[in-house]
Every structure is written in structure tokens, then in C-alpha cells.
Amino acid sequence: MDKNTFDSLYYVEKYPDVMKSDMEPFDHYVKYGKCLGRSYKLKNIQEEKCEVITYKDFLKTELYLNVTEELKNQLVDEGVIFNDLVSIIMPARNCAKYIKETLLSLTNQSYENIEIIVVDDASDDSTAEEVLKLSKNDDRIKLYRLNVNMGTYFARSYGVKAAQGNFITFNDSDDFSHHLRIELHRKKAADIKSVVTSNYIRFNPSSGKEIKTHGKLEHYGFITSFIKKEIFEKIGYFDLTSRAGDVEFALRLKKFISKEVMSHLQCPTYYAAQMTGSLTHNEINHSVQDKSKSLSYPRKRYLSHFDVQQRFFNNLEGCKESFDFPMLRSPYRLPNKLKVSNVNDLTIIGCMCTIPSRVDVLKKSFESIINQVDKLYIYPDKYGPQDSLPICVLEHKKVRILSTEKFPGLGAGGKFLPLFSGEIDDYIDKALYFTFDDDIKYPPDYVHCLSKKLEENNFLSVIGVHGTLLQRKFNNYKEDRVLYHFKKALDHDEYVDVIGSGTSAFKASLLHGKFLKEDVYPHMVDISLAKVCRRNNIPVQCVARPPSWLTDLSKEIKGDTSSIWEKLVKEKASSHTAALHELGTECWGLESIRENIINKNCYVLESSKNSFDLVKNLNEDKFVSNLIFPDEGTYRVLIKCDSAASGQKKELQVESLLSNKKILYRGFSGEGTAFTINAALHNSVSIKVESPDADSISLETEKLFSNSTPRELIEGDTVVHASLATYPPRENCLKDLIDSVFHQVDNFCVYLNRYEKPPKVINDLLFEKDTSNALHYILDYDGQPKASGKFRWLKKEGYIFILDDDILYPPDYIKNMISWIEKLKRKAFIGVHAVNFHEEITNGSGDVKSYIKEKFNFSHKVDKLTKVHMLGTGTLAFHSSLIKDFRKELYDQMNYLEGHENANDESLAVLMKQKRIPMYTIPRKERWLQSNKKMRHGIHEEHFNDQDLASSTRLLLSSGNPWL
Incomplete structure (x- = not known):
């Protein structure tokens, strides 16, 4: 690979939201800002073992x-x-x-x-x-x-x-x-x-x-x-x-x-x-x-x-x-840590079909769901001039009544009318679609639960609460099945063939253009949905829930209470069976789901090279597959068609499964074509190839290189790690820092704030094998210059140096600091920039500077080793053995104390005071360290002029009173 090609690619290290020692894998994918990566869930933190008083x-x-x-x-x-x-x-x-x-x-x-x-x-x-x-x-x-x-x-x-x-x-x-x-x-x-x-x-x-x-x-x-x-x-x-x-x-x-x-x-x-x-x-x-x-x-x-x-x-x-x-x-505009809902940026669409005989129970069902949706479409099936919906339904501002004159005879299929009528086309990419029954009372956490489950599944599946799993080669829909009834408990999610349309949910774009009017069986809409999903190789899941999570209202219906299902099963469900058999008897059942959907449709790469066949759409001349990347590498994907279609024109389309936006669209002829994809930006994709004459199309993937750390950080008692955080306005300063320090350390770790791709100085280091082995970095799209990013490598063993990107460090900086760490027997934090406070810091007005009693600037001369209250973390050094007993607490304090991402000095000072670990500023000559004159953008100027943050910092420091 030539250098120009290398420079044009993005590199991303896996976003370390928590220390890996405290993680366990979670088998779905989520979005961190614009960066996609494998999700982890924190292990339960054990509480202090003590007997609780009776x-x-x-x-x-x-x-x-x-x-x-x-x-x-x-x-x-x-x-x-x-x-x-x-x-x-x-x-x-x-x-x-x-x-x-x-x-x-x-x-x-x-x-x-x-x-x-x-x-x-x-x-x-x-x-x-x-x-x-x-x-x-x-x-x-x-x-x-x-x-x-x-x-x-x-x-x-x-x-x-x-x-x-x-x-x-x-x-x-x-x-x-x-x-x-x-x-x-x-x-x-x-x-x-x-x-x-x-x-x-x-x-x-x-x-x-x-x-x-x-x-x-x-x-x-x-x-x-x-x-x-x-x-x-x-x-x-x-x-x-x-x-x-x-x-x-x-x-x-x-x-x-x-x-x-x-x-x-x-x-x-x-x-x-x-x-x-x-x-x-x-x-x-x-x-x-x-x-x-x-x-x-x-x-x-x-x-x-x-x-x-x-x-x-x-x-x-x-x-x-x-x-x-x-x-x-x-x-309210909640801080991220206080948010509970995951639908803040989504539109919740609900759709229900109702008939006149259920008007009494409709009100209860309606009241249970109206606050859980942004819009509720209602298809009033069989309503005549003498029939009327309840006033509370008709006059509610969220309700939209669908036209039975324009779209007659849909029956329960009216629940899917907005998908193919154009009603929701304007916000199709941002909509979650829920279908409801008029004889079920839904719990208040219903939409929240299903929307979070959809997010866990990367919005690639249809989910619901009432599901049916068929036997392979089934003969009778009523008898040859396992039913997960919505009134009963289910301990874990189950793949199913059919989901009840009164309890289904999915991202609207997943079925948009796939669920058509001609797919509707008016009185068997569950079967309609099942066929659409199986035809397009979309997995269907029945979600876990406690017993009686949903409430059946059918017993409250006056008059004839028999359901559509009860009327149809008198025929031994022959119509259901016949409709499902139209796709063949081999494509139903758990074995078929695993073979044709889980293993093929949502293919997760497991090694650096993978080969598999695309699945042919049963109704169209298209081959499709969904591809999920296990990490944030850059991949080469090769599409290969059989020789029978080599002379024909073919079309390739690649879409992001998360955003449903096209990433690539191209025509090609011959036996194949290839493209590269950055999995850091597009973690899961849908690949579609339109080729009328092809009998089979295969796909081969090869991992060109990893976007994460080229290799694990070197570990060891005497290994030197240097880490810093930077952002684009300081790119010139970053180059000077690398020139002055890079060769002094074993591992150079950089947290890149606001960068969409690594700056040139980082790419230059990555291109050379000798330097790339020592370079490690995190790319953060979040857009805030969080100085706390420089503490992302606290789990490493050896000497740890925290640097600032606006300081020029001397050639003897690392070895001189290590000598002082050893003189103090690895029992203290040392630094060059430091302060001592007055005894009390109050949460009043004024800058934190007013509480400083004594300051030791990093560029000034200091004659003797001096104990201090707070060290500037841009000149901080210590041995990892110092923090071994509270490593995680320190990691969490420096990385997750929201509101203090740029107040690292203060956060560290307060915690170390609580731990009774001393801090010292070392003796040095005048201008041993110097400010980089190229620095024009300061964290202080950009952030600490915010009075809320200044007050928060004073509050933080005051928790360390008295400063003796």
C-alpha cells in the first residue's frame, strides 16, 4: 500500500468507555458519537460485605x-x-x-x-x-x-x-x-x-x-x-x-x-x-x-x-x-448521565386497526398507548355512518384517522397502511413503528422496552411480544408450532417465524418499500408480516418479559367476543398454512432461521479473511446480506458472480444499517468488483447486488489493517508510557511535542478530540513500522476538548507521564523525572507545575486563583524538592505501583467525573488528599520547560470563563478543605 493511500484512510482505536478489566462482552453494537464499536456492559460492582440490620x-x-x-x-x-x-x-x-x-x-x-x-x-x-x-x-x-x-x-x-x-x-x-x-x-x-x-x-x-x-x-x-x-x-x-x-x-x-x-x-x-x-x-x-x-x-x-x-x-x-x-x-435538556429514554432523536409511530364492536375496550387500549407515541394512526375498519370512535380518540392531537374509502378492505392490514401509503415518508429514517391491537392494554414501559431492544439489535430485526415458532416442514399452522403467548412470561428472547401484529415493533425504514399493499391478507396480517420478513431475510424475535406484562381486554367486549383467529381455526387454520407454504415448507422453523437469517443474513466476520454466499431474495433478482464488523478495522470486500453472468450489467448498493443511508452505489460488469470500507464509520452494512442472470454471488472480505492499536502496549515494571489529549487548533503544537518527547518513551499515547481522522503527524508515525509500534491513540468525534482523555491509559504498568500539548519538554525530561520517582521510592506523585492553597476554599465568587497561596510555574526555577497541594497534570509523573490499590477509582474519577473533564488538576488533588498520597514539585533550573509560542487556543479561555464550570471547580476543591 502506498503512502498516499495510507494517508487517506481513517484510524480509530476502540472507544474505551470503561477499563477492559472491568468489562464483559455484550453481543450487540452501539453508537458512540459518530464512532461505532462493540458495546460492553459493566460487571456488577460488589457492595461492601456487611450484614444489614433487621x-x-x-x-x-x-x-x-x-x-x-x-x-x-x-x-x-x-x-x-x-x-x-x-x-x-x-x-x-x-x-x-x-x-x-x-x-x-x-x-x-x-x-x-x-x-x-x-x-x-x-x-x-x-x-x-x-x-x-x-x-x-x-x-x-x-x-x-x-x-x-x-x-x-x-x-x-x-x-x-x-x-x-x-x-x-x-x-x-x-x-x-x-x-x-x-x-x-x-x-x-x-x-x-x-x-x-x-x-x-x-x-x-x-x-x-x-x-x-x-x-x-x-x-x-x-x-x-x-x-x-x-x-x-x-x-x-x-x-x-x-x-x-x-x-x-x-x-x-x-x-x-x-x-x-x-x-x-x-x-x-x-x-x-x-x-x-x-x-x-x-x-x-x-x-x-x-x-x-x-x-x-x-x-x-x-x-x-x-x-x-x-x-x-x-x-x-x-x-x-x-x-x-x-x-x-x-x-428538559438533560445531561447525558441523567437521560433515561433512548428515543430522544426518534419519532415513535403507532398504528392500530379497530372495529365497532370493540369501541368499549378501545378507550382503555388507547389510553395506555397515547402517551407512548408521537403519532397514532387508526384504521377504522367496518365503521358505518352510525358508528363513531370515542371523542377522546377523535379529538386527540396525536391521532390521524386513515381513510377506508381510499384504501378499503384492508382489515387488520390497515396497521401497515402508513408504510406503503406515503404517510410517513418524510421521517422514515427517524421513525420506530409500533403496531397495536384494540383489545390489549399496554404497560407504561412498553415502547421504552421495545425501542431499547431494537437498539440492542442494531435496528436490524422485527420484535414483538406474541410469537409463534413453527416446526420445519410443518403441516398445520395451529398444531405444528410453539406459541409464546403475550400473557405468559418468557425468560429470554426467542427467534420466531410469526409475530403478533398487535405487539410488533421495528424501525420503519427496515420494512419501507418491502411491505406492500399486495402483501396484505386482511384477516391474517400476522402472516403477511411473517412472509415479508422471511422474504427479505429479516430476523423476527419475541422478547423476554414477566407474566401478565400486557393485559388482555377481550373478555370485556360485549356481544360476540370470538376473535378472528378463533373463527379461522375452525377451518384448522388451513388458510394460514396455505399462505405460509407459498414460500415453501423448508424456510420455516428455528433450523431454517439459523441457516438462512442468523448465519447468512447478519453475517459477523470472525477472522481476517472470510468467504460466504449472499442470500437471494425470493421475489426479486437481488442478492442481499447484512455484514457486521467485529472491530473498527478497514476491510476490502470482493463481490464475485458466477461465470454465467459475467457479461451482464450488474448493480452494487451498500447501505449503512444504522442510518439507512447509501454508502456506495455503482454499476459493474464482468465477474466481480471490489471496494474498501472503514468499519469505524460504518459498523454494519447491507450489501445488495442486482443481477438477473446470476445463479450465485459470493462475498469475500479481507482485513487490510486494524484501526485500533497496532499491537498491545508494551508492559513491564520499567516501561515508560507518555499520554496526552489534544484537539485540532493545536496541531502545530502536537508536532513539536512529538519531536521533543516521542523518542524518550516506549509508548506514546494520544487522545484526539474533535478529529474526524488522525492528523498528518500521526499518520506519518503510523506509516513507519518502527514508530507505529510505539504509537497508540483514540479518535473521539464528540467535539469537546476533554483534557481527561489523557488519563485513558492508567491501567498500564511502569512509569506513567501525563503531558500537555502546549509545553516543550527538554531532552532529559523523562530520565530526570524517573530519578526523582525512584528517590521518593515510588511513593509520591511528582511534577514541575504546582500550587499550594490557603487553608479554606469557599464556593463564593471569584476565580480559583484567588485561593492560591503559593505557585510554582513550570518555567521558573525551584531550588529544592517541595511538597504541594496540587500538581499541573501536564507535568505529572509517577510509577503505576503507586495507584495499584485504587487504580479503578482513579480511572473513574479522572475520566467520568462529568463537568470536570478539563479540571484534571483539581480532581487529582482532591482524590490524593483523601488517599493521603503526597505530591512534590521537583527542583529545576530556569526555563527547563517552556511554553510553546504557537499555542493560541487555551482550555482555560475556552471553558473556564463559563461561570457554572468555575463554580463547579471551586465546589470540587472545597470538598478537600482544610488544605493544611
């Missing part, structure tokens, strides 16, 4: 007994008896070990007329089973299950929606409520009080002893809120966020609900366990006296949007609409 023992603690006396004094008998139902909502995820004790604190309430609604947030453990065991002995405990992890606030809203009580309150699955809590709150809510809150105390879940937070024992807590259910109908439910949703809801309460109906009890009724894995434990610094300074950056950023964005919710009607449940998207 509720029985907690009742004996001094903390509980002291509060009991205080609460009894507030329960003076005034002769008024309340007995209305109170609903307690409890989100629960992976809490099987302690949820029993928590529930005991609720079933033991002195106020007995309660219902305890546990919403299992798609737990991976036996949480649901534990709840069901307890519910058998106490029918006040009710279990609802989500089929996808949606977070605390979605689960709370689900519970509120399902609640039957006049009042709503909450309890987390690891906390305790005092046995007088509900009685005291209900008493305080007498007359006009609609919202009653009280204090809470945080406690050690092992010992049961209290924990002071922010310097206090008792705190106001939204978790204690006792709220009339009608308030949720007025102002809406919780926001669709993973964190801080209670704060946002409290602000809406304050804005729309009169102070006269709110009351606060100045006594603790709730005990919050300080669990190591909880959000508040991980993201709120409880040791800080000032609570406003304790929030993590994502929470603070989220809260900062409220004042601005709540202007749009200046009336109750708009507020209720924006926060109705279920919710597809948050109305």
Missing part, C-alpha cells in the same frame, strides 16, 4: 426509641378518626437481600388502611419473588413489574398512576419508616392540608447508628412527602430522569400549589440507609457543611435548567401535559 433489631436502637417518644407526643387524641386509603409507593431494583425488612417497617404501621405498591424496576435478582412471598401473607402488598430498567422516578410515577389511595407517599427499598409515620402524616393532613412532609435521619445499615450529613442529624426529605393524589393529576408526574427528579417535582409543587395547603413536621419519621451503591451516596458529598456545595455536576447542571425552562410550564394545563405519565422524553 427491622426487629432496628426497633431496639436508641435512634428509634428516642424518636418514638417525640412522635407519640404529637399524636394527641382529638377524637377525629381517619381511615381513608393511603398508598405507599416503593421503587425496587436488585434489593432482594433487604426489601423484606423494609416492607416489614410498612406492614407494621399503626395506620392500617394502606396499600404498598412495589414497582420492580427490571431487577436481575429475586426481588420480585421476595415481594410475592410477602404479599401472600399480606394482601396490602401489590407488585408491578417493569420489563426494562427505567429508574426511580419512572417507577414512582408508575406506582402513583396505579395507586387507589387518596394520599400518596414514598419509601425506598432500603429504608425504614417509623411505625407512627403514616398515622402522624394523615393526622397532620386533616382539613385543607394536601402536602405534608417531615424530617429524616440517615443511618448506618449495618450498625443502625445515626450518620450526620452536612453537619446535621435531621434533614427535610422529599421522600417523606404525603401528597393528595389529585395533585399529580394537576401538575403532572415525575420527570423522566435518572436523578434529582424529586427536586424538580418539589419545585413544581412550590410553583403551583398554595403554601396554605403545605405543612412540615419538625420531627423525623423516616430513616434512610447509607448504602454504598446508592445515587446519593455516590454523587452527594455528605461531609460538606453547606448542602448546596455537595451536588455532583450532572445534578447541578440539571437543576440550573429549571428556572429557565420552567417558564414554558407557566400554566397548569401545559405543566400537566409536559409531565403526564407515561412519558416518552423529558421536557
